[in-house]
Amino acid sequence: MSKALIDLIKKNFGAAVLETHSLYGDDTIVVEAAAWREVARFLRDTPQCSMDMLTDLTAVDYPEREPRFEIVAHFYSLSKGHRLRLKTRTGDSEGDEAEVDSLTELWASANWMEREVFDMFGVIFKNHPDLRRILMYPEFEGHPLRKDYPADKIQPLIAYRDVPNIEKVAPFSVDEGMSFGRQTHASSRRDDSQVN
Amino acid sequence: MGELKQSSTQILEPGGSGGAQFATTRLEAVLAWAQKYSLFMYPFVTACCGMEFMSVSSPRYDFSRFGSEAPRFSPRQSDLLWVVGTITQRQAPILKRIYEQMAEPKWVLAFGTCASCGGFYDNYACVAGVDKVIPCDVYVPGCPPRPEAVLDGLMLLQDKIQTGNRTPAIVKPRQDPVVEQNIGLVQLRKSRTSVA
Numbered sequence: 001m002s003k004a005l006i007d008l009i010k011k012n013f014g015a016a017v018l019e020t021h022s023l024y025g026d027d028t029i030v031v032e033a034a035a036w037r038e039v040a041r042f043l044r045d046t047p048q049c050s051m052d053m054l055t056d057l058t059a060v061d062y063p064e065r066e067p068r069f070e071i072v073a074h075f076y077s078l079s080k081g082h083r084l085r086l087k088t089r090t091g092d093s094e095g096d097e098a099e100v101d102s103l104t105e106l107w108a109s110a111n112w113m114e115r116e117v118f119d120m121f122g123v124i125f126k127n128h129p130d131l132r133r134i135l136m137y138p139e140f141e142g143h144p145l146r147k148d149y150p151a152d153k154i155q156p157l158i159a160y161r162d163v164p165n166i167e168k169v170a171p172f173s174v175d176e177g178m179s180f181g182r183q184t185h186a187s188s189r190r191d192d193s194q195v196n
Numbered sequence: 197m198g199e200l201k202q203s204s205t206q207i208l209e210p211g212g213s214g215g216a217q218f219a220t221t222r223l224e225a226v227l228a229w230a231q232k233y234s235l236f237m238y239p240f241v242t243a244c245c246g247m248e249f250m251s252v253s254s255p256r257y258d259f260s261r262f263g264s265e266a267p268r269f270s271p272r273q274s275d276l277l278w279v280v281g282t283i284t285q286r287q288a289p290i291l292k293r294i295y296e297q298m299a300e301p302k303w304v305l306a307f308g309t310c311a312s313c314g315g316f317y318d319n320y321a322c323v324a325g326v327d328k329v330i331p332c333d334v335y336v337p338g339c340p341p342r343p344e345a346v347l348d349g350l351m352l353l354q355d356k357i358q359t360g361n362r363t364p365a366i367v368k369p370r371q372d373p374v375v376e377q378n379i380g381l382v383q384l385r386k387s388r389t390s391v392a
Binding site for chain 1: 286321366
């Protein structure tokens with residue numbers, strides 16, 4: 001049954017399918033970004049597929065690849081009981097021009113998940129009804145789950161207290177706490193940069 | 197509802213034979229004594245430590261024994277701010293505003309590792325300890341802290357209120373009395389065989 005789904009997509013969107021695999025029974029299809037929404041619509045509307053549930057929609061950042069981002073959607077059919085993973089690739093090495101069609105008009109559950117992907121990775125979903133940040137605050141600059149976002153970079157919304165050594169206020173001493181803490185142990189951070 | 201019976205209450209009258217009839221003290225000491233046993237609390241509960249907070253406030257551990265019984269969900273009526281759980285950068289302005297709305301005298305207790313120093317939430321989204329935003333009186337470490345540690349923290353705060361000491365303090369871990377007295381399981385078995 002599982003291979004039948006992949007074959008069906010290959011038959012109808014042969015030119016747009018980049019690769020497929022079925023590792024451990026997880027059927028996966030990677031398609032061109034331009035065909036993203038049409039493949040999804042086909043999966044929802046065709047009776048053999050009838051993917052009536054969008055379980056998850058997220059993204060992965062591969063900074064060494066071009067296109068850089070991989071958008072991953074997981075579909076489930078409540079009536080047929082089968083699943084499919086659909087992927088697409090978008091964005092250049094700088095992370096710009098990461099654009100893909102929104103699936104919100106097909107599955108309402110895509111709305112917030114696409115907002116999260118936009119918030120965390122900066123992928124633009126075209127024709128999304130309300131594309132703005134969902135987890136971070138509007139003042140936040142950049143997209144924190146991109147691999148080039150510095151791990152120790154914070155953007156406080158309000159100013160910290162005007163106290164000496166605010167990173168370690170008494171009664172905490174410098175060596176107290178988690179030694180690998182990036183915000184509180186500046187020395188360990190310096191060691192890392194010397195190694196690199 | 198029973199009527200108060202005068203026979204069960206001893207009324208001290210000047211010139212009577214009922215022992216000490218007055219006591220001398222300082223006004224600050226009486227005020228501090230009253231304050232430390234009538235801490236109206238504002239629970240700012242954001243994360244899993246809230247479960248432990250409920251445990252301490254429920255009858256088994258029952259911190260109402262220490263006079264901090266009444267939760268007030270208006271900061272204007274409360275004396276003690278319990279910061280229970282992780283504070284994100286997005287939540288920091290809200291926490292600061294709650295703190296500023298409280299009337300003097302006011303105290304802050306950081307409940308758990310996240311509120312104390314951020315713990316392993318060393319990332320773009322979280323504040324590494326509430327003392328970055330508001331001054332803090334007592335830190336209770338633990339992930340989550342044991343109810344005994346919370347009671348220790350409450351009593352530590354009461355001591356600090358009584359003495360008028362506003363230096364921040366940490367609850368130190370308790371020593372296990374069994375280990376200290378060197379009567380572990382091995383010793384217990386030895387003593388049993390020697391008796392037999």
